[in-house]
Amino acid sequence: xxxxxxxxxxxxxxxxxxxxxxxxxxxxxxxxxxxxxxxxxxxxxxxxxxxxxxxxxxxxxxxxxxxxxxxxxxxxxxxxxxxxxxxxxxxxxxxxxxxxxxxxxxxxxxxxxxxxxxxxxxxxxxxxxxxxxxxxxxxxxxxxxxxxxxx
Numbered sequence: 182x183x184x185x186x187x188x189x190x191x192x193x194x195x196x197x198x199x200x201x202x203x204x205x206x207x208x209x210x211x212x213x214x215x216x217x218x219x220x221x222x223x224x225x226x227x228x229x230x231x232x233x234x235x236x237x238x239x240x241x242x243x244x245x246x247x248x249x250x251x252x253x254x255x256x257x258x259x260x261x262x263x264x265x266x267x268x269x270x271x272x273x274x275x276x277x278x279x280x281x282x283x284x285x286x287x288x289x290x291x292x293x294x295x296x297x298x299x300x301x302x303x304x305x306x307x308x309x310x311x312x313x314x315x316x317x318x319x320x321x322x323x324x325x326x327x328x329x330x331x332x
Contacts, residue, residue: 227266
């Protein structure tokens with residue numbers, strides 16, 4: 182499905198207007214939004230980010246605030262989907278001569294601060310079956326960013 186959504190976005194069949202509406206669902210700004218639609222919206226935005234990473238990079242603060250913020254402490258699926266979207270910022274293969282290299286974030290960046298909080302506080306909610314998948318994506322994001330800093 183990710184490949185299909187990515188291709189549709191690249192071909193402009195999924196317009197920027199549609200992506201704007203997805204962001205509004207993600208942030209629960211639309212009256213018809215709910216937590217499930219919010220999770221689905223960030224997942225679709227992440228799929229669009231596969232073909233155009235600026236969809237994600239231009240909205241990092243929105244993802245941190247809404248996808249890794251207070252709601253995420255009670256909704257690990259939202260946090261997992263948000264981490265998956267943020268992973269689109271990490272190129273599959275880093276090119277040394279890339280004129281637009283990916284941003285490097287310090288360990289003090291809010292992304293990492295929120296992930297640390299989700300991981301440490303969430304581990305005490307062992308009954309939640311969504312914590313482990315979220316933790317896997319969060320740790321993958323952390324280690325992919327660390328590898329990027331080392332290159």
